[in-house]
Amino acid sequence: MKKILVTGGAGFIGGNFVHYMVNKYPEYKIxxxxxxxxxxxxxxxxxxxDKENYKFVKGDISDREFVFKLFxxxxxxxxxxxxxxxxxDRSVTDPGIFVQxxxxxxxxxxxxxxxFKVKRYHQVSTDxxxxxxxxxxxxxxxxxxTPLNPSSPYSASKTxxxxxxxxxxxxxxxxxxxxxxxxxxxPYHFPEKLIPLMISRALNDESLPVYGNGENVRDWLHVYDHCTAIDLIIHNGKVGDVYNVGGHNERTNxxxxxxxxxxxxxxxxxITYVKDRPGHDLRYAIDPTKLENELGWKPKYNFDIGIKETIQWYLDNKKWWQNIISGEYQKYYKNQYDNKQS
Incomplete structure (x- = not known):
């Protein structure tokens, strides 16, 4: 039985990946x-x-003693x-925790x-x-x-x-x-990110803050397609290599x-236009040809289908995100967007 450690598995992408792996590989321990x-x-x-092949452990990946004991x-x-x-946005306000x-x-x-001689270490990075x-x-x-050229404290830490x-x-x-x-x-995207933020606020008839003129372009990848890509890479990817994972779904914000x-x-x-964020990247666009050619990866979703399913998920799971939009998140939102209208 293979034993797989997924760090950050209670977050958005990690949580979806845990769902994917636990259900696809009942013979693995996640x-x-x-x-x-x-x-x-x-x-x-x-x-x-409650699945037999799943276990949760609370801990900090930067706690060396704890991590080594777990391994x-x-x-x-x-x-x-x-x-x-x-x-x-948070990295601009507090870079230190991103380095940590x-x-x-x-x-x-x-x-x-x-x-402890792990057979494969996979790093989930970003474009x-x-x-x-x-x-x-x-x-x-x-x-x-493409040469690495990060713009924000977040992307510099990932680089x-x-x-x-x-x-x-x-x-x-x-x-x-x-x-x-x-x-x-x-599904399960934390409400401070663009798509869930706009869905939750629109449902409440609240203003939708858009940075600058909203013309910044992003390539959107459904999280399920991302999970299938990582699955292929950890099992069949060439050791030492980097693989780009993109959705071919470019849209302006x-x-x-x-x-x-x-x-x-x-x-x-x-829609309310707010002051642009410092160092705001103009356009992201990934070429996933290597992943497609070497490992046979193909995305299931185009954006038009994926966004409809995503919106419906938020409509069907209001309790999940409404429980989040409180406390610390409300304070963060107020500090990040209030009084920044342009």
Missing amino acids: VNLDLLTYAGNLETLKNVE EEEKFDIVINFAAESHV TNVLGTQVLLDASKE EVYGDLPIDRNDLFFTEE SADLLVQAYHRTYGLPTTISRCSNNYG LEVVKTILKSLDKPESL
């Missing part, structure tokens, strides 16, 4: 390590918490690191994986490590050979983690892979917001 910070939510794992006890075959501070979790936490996991592309050049895409992973492979021979994905969307409003039959007058 251990979910999560610190349960503001974006971690055990309600996300309600449907799998010694569990003897993992595969480690998949989703655990990260991931919101760009995303860089130092990754180093601890790498050291433990090396010490933001590449920086951005010009909006007026639709022929340009991020490939695995640093990627470089550590590659260094541990070259220096110590640790069997590693890295995936870099475009913007994910789908404004287009996404208007799509949500139209689907919910809400007026565009709810």
Whole structure:
């Protein structure tokens, strides 16, 4: 029986991946390590918490003593690191926690994986490590050979983690892979991110804050397709390699917001333009050709289908996100967007 450690498995992408793996591979043991910070939510794992092949452990990936003890006890075959501070806006406000979790936490996991001879360490990264592309050049895409050029403290911390992973492979021979994905969307997405934020606020007839003129472009990847890609990479990906995972679904932020409003039959007058964020990347666009050609990956969702299913999920699961939109999150929202109208 393979034993897999999933770090950050109570978050958005990690939680979806835990669901995917627990159900697809009943013969695997999936251990979910999560610190349960503001974006971690055990309600996300309600449907799998009683499965025999699933176990939850609360802990911090940057706590070396704790992590090494866990590795010694569990003897993992595969480690998949989703655990990260991931919101760009928060990284602008408080870069330190991003370095602590995303860089130092990754180093601890790498050291433990090396010490206990893990057969595969996989780092879940982001297309933001590449920086951005010009909006007026639709022929340009991020490939695995694109130079790393991060724009924010968040993407700089993820870039640093990627470089550590590659260094541990070259220096110590640790069997590693890295995936870099475009913007994910789908079920269980924390409400501070664009799509769930706009859905939840539109349903309450509240203003929808859009940075700048809303023309920044993102390539949207359904979280299910991301899970299938990681599944392929950890089983069949070439050790030492990087794989880009993209959805071929480019939309401006404004287009996404208007799509949500139209689907919910809400007026565009709810849109409020706010002061642009510092270092706001213009365009992300991933070329996943390597993943498609080498491992046969194909996305299931195009954006038009995926966004409709996602909106419906939020309509059907109001209790999940309404429980989140309170307390610390409300304070964060007020600080981030109030009094910043342009």
